[in-house]
Amino acid sequence: MSASYDPSNDGAVTDFARKMSYGDYLHLDKILDAQTPKSESPDEMLFIIQHQTSELWMKLAVHEVSSALAALRGDALQPAFKMLTRVARIFEQLNSAWDVLRTMTPSEYTRFRAALGQSSGFQSWQYRAIEFLAGNRNTAMLKAHAHDQAVTARLEAILERPSLYDEALLLLERQGFEIGADAKRSEWRTTREESATVLAAWKSVYQDPERYWQLYELAEKLVDFEDYFRRWRFNHVTTVERIIGLKRGTGGTSGVGYLRRMLEVELFPELWKVRTEL
Numbered sequence: 693m694s695a696s697y698d699p700s701n702d703g704a705v706t707d708f709a710r711k712m713s714y715g716d717y718l719h720l721d722k723i724l725d726a727q728t729p730k731s732e733s734p735d736e737m738l739f740i741i742q743h744q745t746s747e748l749w750m751k752l753a754v755h756e757v758s759s760a761l762a763a764l765r766g767d768a769l770q771p772a773f774k775m776l777t778r779v780a781r782i783f784e785q786l787n788s789a790w791d792v793l794r795t796m797t798p799s800e801y802t803r804f805r806a807a808l809g810q811s812s813g814f815q816s817w818q819y820r821a822i823e824f825l826a827g828n829r830n831t832a833m834l835k836a837h838a839h840d841q842a843v844t845a846r847l848e849a850i851l852e853r854p855s856l857y858d859e860a861l862l863l864l865e866r867q868g869f870e871i872g873a874d875a876k877r878s879e880w881r882t883t884r885e886e887s888a889t890v891l892a893a894w895k896s897v898y899q900d901p902e903r904y905w906q907l908y909e910l911a912e913k914l915v916d917f918e919d920y921f922r923r924w925r926f927n928h929v930t931t932v933e934r935i936i937g938l939k940r941g942t943g944g945t946s947g948v949g950y951l952r953r954m955l956e957v958e959l960f961p962e963l964w965k966v967r968t969e970l
């Protein structure tokens with residue numbers, strides 16, 4: 693291609709005075725005007741963009757998990773599978789993003805860390821929404837959002853209804869499996885108790901995949917989702933240790949100690965336990 697090539701001779705549209713352009717459609721004016729570093733550090737831009745892009749991907753994850761949950765409720769398994777696959781891919785994307793942030797050294801981060809004040813990813817409501825939607829429901833996590841009525845209302849609305857895993861268990865029941873206490877719940881705000889009855893139901897599914905192919909596929913989609921989610925947590929805690937060591941978090945927690953504890957959280961416990969049983 694020569695430097696004098698003019699795409700408008702090829703039909704490229706160039707007059708957007710009265711037409712919607714790429715930037716108009718994507719509201720790039722808003723998005724690209726939202727990076728305001730609080731320090732002189734040249735690395736703060738990386739930190740901001742890393743978080744903003746993560747929040748955009750999380751927005752899509754919230755959207756997809758919500759849709760998957762509704763699809764399961766309506767017995768539309770194929771669409772739910774497609775959405776869950778997409779959620780796993782989003783997490784893969786979030787996981788790769790750590791490689792960019794890891795290029796920031798402790799010395800570089802220290803130059804702007806004080807400017808962050810007490811803000812922290814701990815206050816990411818979209819992250820909490822994903823956890824709540826999946827089924828990890830610790831209502832104590834609502835406290836950090838009490839100052840924001842709109843966010844609190846959105847999180848409360850998620851807690852009012854069954855989680856993704858609850859919907860998977862209700863589907864098991866509709867397909868004829870005994871799920872015990874999970875079939876009789878009247879409130880959804882808290883994380884359910886692990887159950888031997890549910891474990892036995894999943895065991896039957898895994899012992900005869902040909903017979904229960906759809907439930908088997910659903911179980912593996914959920915495990916895939918949790919697998920990627922765990923990798924995200926692991927990448928986070930490793931990056932955090934690499935950058936701030938064992939310092940307390942700006943959000944007030946013990947930092948790496950807190951994040952290591954969170955590595956133990958299981959979203960779909962019986963789906964992991966069933967492996968030992970086969």
Ligand code: HEM
Binds near residue numbers: 742746747811813814
């Ligand atoms: C320099 C990079 C980072 C450091 C040093 C860091 C540090 C921490 C620490 C210490 C915590 C514990 C809460 C606290 O007391 O502050 C935390 C929580 C959290 N961070 Fe980060 N973080 C980093 C990057 C990120 C990125 C890129 C994201 C993506 C959005 C993120 C999202 C979160 C979330 C969602 C939590 C809450 C986790 C939970 O409650 O299980 N962090 N972070």
Ligand SMILES: N[C@@H](CC(=O)c1ccccc1NC=O)C(=O)O
Binds near residue numbers: 811940
């Ligand atoms: N908790 C971090 C600060 C931090 O990482 C952060 C601060 C503001 C916005 C997002 C953040 N990312 C993840 O926690 C720290 O203790 O250094």
